[in-house]
Amino acid sequence: MAAAVPYPGAPESREVETATPDVIRQLQGERLAALVRRSWDRIPFYRDRWKASGIAPDDIRTADDILKLPVIRKSDFEDSLRLHPPFGDYQGDFPAVRVQASSGTSGNPKPFFFTRNDWDIIARLWSRRFHAQGVREGDILQVVFAYTLFIVGFTASEGAMRLGALVVPTGSGSVTPSERQVKIARDWGVTVLAGTPSYVLHLADVAEVQGFDLRKDFRLRRTIHTSETMTEAARRAIEGRWGVSAYDNFGSVETGSPTFECEERNGYHVNEDAYIFEVLDPATHEPVPPGQEGVLVVTCLFKEAAPVIRYNIEDLCTFIEGECGCGRTFRRISKLRGRLSDMVKVSGIPFYPTSVETALERLPQLTREYRVTVDRAGQQDTLTVEVEVRPGAEAGDGIKRQLERELKVATNLTMEAVLLSPGELGRSLGVENRIKVRRIRDKRPA
Numbered sequence: 001m002a003a004a005v006p007y008p009g010a011p012e013s014r015e016v017e018t019a020t021p022d023v024i025r026q027l028q029g030e031r032l033a034a035l036v037r038r039s040w041d042r043i044p045f046y047r048d049r050w051k052a053s054g055i056a057p058d059d060i061r062t063a064d065d066i067l068k069l070p071v072i073r074k075s076d077f078e079d080s081l082r083l084h085p086p087f088g089d090y091q092g093d094f095p096a097v098r099v100q101a102s103s104g105t106s107g108n109p110k111p112f113f114f115t116r117n118d119w120d121i122i123a124r125l126w127s128r129r130f131h132a133q134g135v136r137e138g139d140i141l142q143v144v145f146a147y148t149l150f151i152v153g154f155t156a157s158e159g160a161m162r163l164g165a166l167v168v169p170t171g172s173g174s175v176t177p178s179e180r181q182v183k184i185a186r187d188w189g190v191t192v193l194a195g196t197p198s199y200v201l202h203l204a205d206v207a208e209v210q211g212f213d214l215r216k217d218f219r220l221r222r223t224i225h226t227s228e229t230m231t232e233a234a235r236r237a238i239e240g241r242w243g244v245s246a247y248d249n250f251g252s253v254e255t256g257s258p259t260f261e262c263e264e265r266n267g268y269h270v271n272e273d274a275y276i277f278e279v280l281d282p283a284t285h286e287p288v289p290p291g292q293e294g295v296l297v298v299t300c301l302f303k304e305a306a307p308v309i310r311y312n313i314e315d316l317c318t319f320i321e322g323e324c325g326c327g328r329t330f331r332r333i334s335k336l337r338g339r340l341s342d343m344v345k346v347s348g349i350p351f352y353p354t355s356v357e358t359a360l361e362r363l364p365q366l367t368r369e370y371r372v373t374v375d376r377a378g379q380q381d382t383l384t385v386e387v388e389v390r391p392g393a394e395a396g397d398g399i400k401r402q403l404e405r406e407l408k409v410a411t412n413l414t415m416e417a418v419l420l421s422p423g424e425l426g427r428s429l430g431v432e433n434r435i436k437v438r439r440i441r442d443k444r445p446a
């Protein structure tokens with residue numbers, strides 16, 4: 001495909017978004033070969049690994065050849081940082097103009113470099129997201145993602161500007177207090193909020209405490225999310241309270257802006273001209289049949305500095321079969337099963353903290369805030385769930401027992417519920433400041 005711009009933004013991207021699978025596969029092959037060639041020349045991290053696996057650049061000519069390359073893990077980047085401080089040997093010898101870092105849940109932040117070109121392409125891919133999710137010129141889009149080393153606040157802003165939306169960069173609650181965020185959204189007639197599901201729900205709580213009617217006093221039409229898993233329960237809560245359509249996207253600092261939900265909201269379309277997504281058997285790293293669950297492995301085709309090439313996301317998903325009603329031919333993946341790192345085994349049963357949201361949905365007296373603590377008493381694992389009562393709601397032992405029953409149904413595990421006062425849990429979780437809210441604590445002895 002001879003597009004004027006190799007990785008077009010929306011709406012020009014429509015052509016590639018509806019290209020035939022053969023055209024896409026061809027494009028992927030050419031781009032993969034070029035990626036491997038330049039990474040071999042300039043990125044020791046990859047060259048050393050490929051050499052060790054007996055791979056030379058000439059071995060990679062088509063998209064199918066990707067199977068020859070070794071899969072890398074998060075720990076490989078961590079090892080590289082330890083051996084080659086401070087930036088590791090995976091950044092490559094490119095004219096980088098910017099560094100962002102992934103939030104280190106298990107240690108130090110991991111830096112990733114961006115060339116001017118890398119940055120511009122990610123901005124264009126963000127514009128595809130916003131366009132598919134209904135953002136247009138004339139929209140007033142308030143970005144309530146944090147502007148930090150974590151990439152999302154900046155790239156979301158750039159993508160929205162490209163579409164001609166007016167960006168209101170208030171950032172997270174730690175730079176613009178939530179009360180002021182709400183007032184700006186109201187007074188300036190904001191039509192789109194872009195932020196984490198946790199914070200957008202928190203803003204609903206704050207607006208209600210201030211006495212606003214969420215559906216009457218605001219011009220909001222949509223909310224756009226990423227960087228934190230949005231459960232369907234959270235989506236329903238956001239849509240029900242704000243009276244909007246809420247959209248989710250999967251991406252990260254390492255990968256950039258690889259996917260988007262379209263108006264059909266039935267999985268994430270993969271920007272297949274810019275990424276190769278593979279769903280593999282976790283043990284053998286062989287592709288699993290379509291429709292079957294496997295571990296997600298991502299290759300970013302366009303990035304010059306610090307590209308991820310067969311990067312194991314360490315989370316499970318499936319390719320969704322069949323055509324999408326929107327007419328795009330980009331394949332779709334399911335929602336990721338819940339970052340595997342957030343999953344804990346409790347009494348031998350896998351437990352995903354987000355499953356608590358399904359139970360909370362049935363109790364209007366409670367807010368959506370929660371924190372789960374896993375501990376051990378004797379030989380027995382114990383689970384405690386702290387939740388928060390809504391301002392003005394009556395909640396006592398009846399609600400506590402009802403929540404415990406709902407939790408049992410949702411998770412098959414027995415938990416003790418603890419009811420806290422309005423605002424108490426949100427404060428201690430740092431909902432206003434955090435990129436991702438950690439809702440689980442594991443206090444069991446190792």
Ligand SMILES: [Zn+2]
Pocket residue numbers: 262263264269324325326327328
């Ligand atoms: Zn679609």
